[in-house]
Amino acid sequence: MNSEATSVSCIILAxxxxxxxxxxxxxxxxxxxxxxxxKTAKSKPLIEHVIDAVKNQVDDIxxxxxxxxxxxxxxxxxxxxxxxxxxxxxLAGIAACLxxxxxxxxxxxxxxxxxxxxxxxxxxLSEIQNNSISIATVDRxxxxxxxxxxxxxxxxxxxxxxxxxxxxxWVESVPYDTVSFNDMPAAFVNLNHLN
Numbered sequence: 001m002n003s004e005a006t007s008v009s010c011i012i013l014a015x016x017x018x019x020x021x022x023x024x025x026x027x028x029x030x031x032x033x034x035x036x037x038x039k040t041a042k043s044k045p046l047i048e049h050v051i052d053a054v055k056n057q058v059d060d061i062x063x064x065x066x067x068x069x070x071x072x073x074x075x076x077x078x079x080x081x082x083x084x085x086x087x088x089x090x091l092a093g094i095a096a097c098l099x100x101x102x103x104x105x106x107x108x109x110x111x112x113x114x115x116x117x118x119x120x121x122x123x124x125l126s127e128i129q130n131n132s133i134s135i136a137t138v139d140r141x142x143x144x145x146x147x148x149x150x151x152x153x154x155x156x157x158x159x160x161x162x163x164x165x166x167x168x169x170w171v172e173s174v175p176y177d178t179v180s181f182n183d184m185p186a187a188f189v190n191l192n193h194l195n
Contacts, residue, residue, distance in 0.1 A: 008121055008147065009101035010058040012050055014111035015066040015082055015093045025068050027111035031191065046191065049114030051075055057121040060102045063111075064093030090144070090167040091156055098153045110144040110190055117187045120145060123179050133176035136188060142168050143181070143188040 014027035027047035051061065062078040072079040078100050082092040094108060105128075107121055117123075120136070124147040128134035135146035144167065152174070159170045181187060 006105060006125060007103045008058045008105045008107055008125075009103045009150075010054050010061045010107040010109065011064055011094060011097045011101065012047060012054075012061060012109055012111050013064045013090050013093045013144070014047060014072065015064040015090075025071075026191070027063075027065070028068060028071055029191075031114055033114055046114055047072070047075060047111045050109060050111055050116060053114070053116035053118065054107065054109065054120070057118070058107055062097045062100045064090075064097050088160060089165045091160055091165055091170055094148070094167075095153065095156045095160055098150050098156070101150055104150050106148050106150055108144070108146050108148060112191045113145065113188060114191065115187045115189060116145065117181070117184055120187075121147070123181070127177040127179045129177060131175040131177050133171055133174060135171055135176055135178055136181050137178045138181050138185045138188055142171060142178070144190070145188060146171065 028045045030043040031046050031049060032043045033049055055061070061076045062080060063072045063076045065072045065079050066081045069079050069081070080097045080100055082088060082096050084092060098106065107124070109116060124134040124136065128147055132149040132152050133146055136143040155174060156170065164170065
């Protein structure tokens with residue numbers, strides 16, 4: 001449960017085709033997280049690592065998934081598929097999930113980022129101010145870890161309608177704030193490829 005005065009929902013994006021992971025559902029791939037001194041924690045699905053990282057920072061979790069729905073329901077009662085069946089990407093997942101979030105502020109993260117920091121929400125909230133988006137950056141590159149306001153749904157849907165499907169392109173089309181995480185770049189490593 002989020003211990004902060006501000007309540008935040010979370011969308012975990014797990015709705016992709018997994019092309020870079022050989023077509024496998026990335027969120028359900030087992031991963032052993034390094035715990036220090038060359039020790040590894042028990043192998044568990046990537047999405048479990050992401051949930052472990054965010055569960056104390058948010059109040060509710062909505063999972064965007066288009067496959068293996070029953071598997072994802074073991075992590076959240078709110079598993080939402082895209083409105084369209086042609087895999088339009090993260091923006092489509094956000095559009096489908098936003099109306100199922102309990103709060104105005106929504107953390108959006110990818111299912112393949114197992115090292116997200118425990119202070120992600122606090123730091124992103126510190127910069128959201130008057131804009132509707134606060135996004136993490138590492139070396140000035142946007143990361144798929146951001147807080148958006150739920151009133152951005154119309155903007156997201158308009159981009160999808162115009163076939164503008166790139167998440168970062170959408171972020172850069174509206175007023176947004178950035179938060180540098182140059183002090184912890186490894187927190188945003190995503191596991192796009194199977195090794």
